[in-house]
Amino acid sequence: MSRFWTDKIAALDPYVPGEQPQDKQYIKLNTNESPYGPSPKAIAAMQEQVTEKLRLYPDPNCQVLKNAIAKSYAVEPNQVFVGNGSDEVLALAFMGYFAGGKPLAFADITYSFYKVYANLYGITPDIVPLNDEFDIVPSDYDNLDVSGIVITNPNAPTGKALPLADIEHILKANPDIVVLVDEAYVDFGAQSATTLVNQYPNLIVSQTLSKSRALAGIRVGYAIAHPDLIEGLERLKNSFNSYPIDRIALAGATAAVEDEAYLADICKRTVTTRDWTVTELEKLGFEVLPSATNFVFVTHPDKAAESLYLGLKEQGILVRYFGNKPRIGNFLRITIGTDAEMAALVTALKNF
C-alpha cells in the first residue's frame, strides 16, 4: 500500500499465477506448460532474429503471423487478431465488448482471470454455475440480460469439453451480444468454434501458443472472428500498445503455426500420456473428470487434496491446488508432463 495509490489501484484483485518457484528443480505439473519443446523450426526462426536488426520495431500489424494463422484456420487475415498472450486478447475483448454496463456471464468454475478483468473494468460478473457434474449447461445461457458471455472450451480447470452444437446453441440464443469462446486447450481433443466465425458475427474465438504449441515463454495468443469484431480489437490495441509482439516472438509464432505436423505430434503424445495417467490415478482410487486438455482434474475420496498437494511438493512435484475456492477445494489440477514425469507422480502418490 502506498499513499500514492489511487482508489482504483487499491481496489484491484490481481490474478495469482501458478507457482514458478526458483528454489529447486521441481517436476512442474502446475501451470499447464508443455513438457516438450516448441517446434525446432520455431526455435531456428527465433534464433535467426537475434541480430542487429533488433534495433528496428517489429511489424505492428503482425501481418506474416496473421497470414499463417488465417491459412491454418481457413479464414481471411482480417479475421485474425494477435496479442501478447491470449491473456492480452481477453483483456482487450473484455474492455471493448463487455464493459458496456450490463453484467458479463461466465461459469462459477472457470479460468480465474475473467473475474480479475471484470474487476479491472468495473464489469459485474453474472455467474452461471456448472451443474453437479461440472458441465456447462447451454440452456442456462438462454435468457440472460448481459453484455456478453465467456465460455471456456474445453473448460479449465475441469478439463471437460462442450460439443460444437452446444456452442452453437449459445450463439443462436444470444445474437445481439458478443460470445467469447476461450479455446486455450482445444488442440488436445475438443472441436474448435473457429469453423463458425463466418456464420456468427457475434463470435470471438481465442487461442494461445502457450499450451499445445509449447511457447508459453514468448507470449503469443490470437483471436479469430468476423472482420468487424477484429477491427474493434485493433482499434483498442493501437490505442494502448502498437507493438505488443516483438520480432523474435513474431518469427517463432509464425514458424510454430506453420508446423502443423509438429503440433499434431506433441498433442498426440500428450493425449497418450494423459490416458495412461488417468488409468493409473483411477487404480489409486482417484475420481478423474473426463479431460479434453493437457491436464486432469482429480479428487480422492479418502485423501485431502491439501495433504496430497503438500506431500507431492515435498517430493519435488508441483500440482495446482485450489484451497480457497468453493466447490473445488478438494480437487487437484495436474498437468500432463512426459511419460517419465507422470510415472514419477504415480510413484510419489503411491507413497501415501
Ligand SMILES: *Cc1c(COP(=O)(O)O)cnc(C)c1O
Ligand atoms: C493458459 C490460459 C490462457 C492464457 O494463455 P496465454 O496465451 O499464455 O496468456 C487463457 N485462457 C485459459 C483458459 C488458459 O488456461
